[in-house]
Amino acid sequence: MSTTPSKPSGGNGGNTLRIVLFAVLGLLLIGLAYDYLVARPGVDAAYDKIAARSVELNKLPDTYFTNSDVQELLGKQPSRTFEDSNGELVEVFSWRSGLPIKTHDLFAVYKPSDGKMLFNRHAKFAYESSNDVSIYAGETIVLTDEGPTTPPGMGGGGSR
Incomplete structure (x- = not known):
């Protein structure tokens, strides 16, 4: 074999x-x-x-x-x-x-x-998003001597 x-x-x-x-x-x-x-x-x-x-x-x-x-x-x-x-x-x-x-x-x-x-x-x-980029996104801001503020009744985005 x-x-x-x-x-x-x-x-x-x-x-x-x-x-x-x-x-x-x-x-x-x-x-x-x-x-x-x-x-x-x-x-x-x-x-x-x-x-x-x-x-x-x-x-x-x-x-x-x-x-x-x-x-x-x-x-x-x-x-x-x-x-x-x-x-x-x-x-x-x-x-x-x-x-x-x-x-x-x-x-x-x-x-x-x-x-x-x-x-x-x-x-x-x-x-x-705009809210991530700026704390002021979508808010109406007025510059004063004390700094930026949101006018009353202008519908700001709330406080942070």
Whole structure:
């Protein structure tokens, strides 16, 4: 009786698994590179564009920076909008991240005035409501010698 060595079963399957794992690892590395080299810098650049334009327009009298100006400046439409707790309009501009299920967001906040939505502030990556940003958000404030006060009957947001 002669004994011949037999090939171990599944020897080729190990190579296939290794190739699949390296392909997944390669895709994840490409996604990570895209996230840090394209998506995040895109949000940072848009944030800086808005800040520079806002400063430029604030120097000019009778000039307004509206939501349509921001959209034109960025060259894109917001991916979604919502209203903050004090009635401000928030437009969310999104950049796809390295993972298909995630985005990096820029939030532009506007105050309504005479039928226009005037730029108020912006944030990148995470949104903070007006109440988180300022203790005076939504309140009418009068500056006096004693400091800022809320006039009686003006519907301030309460004491803090």
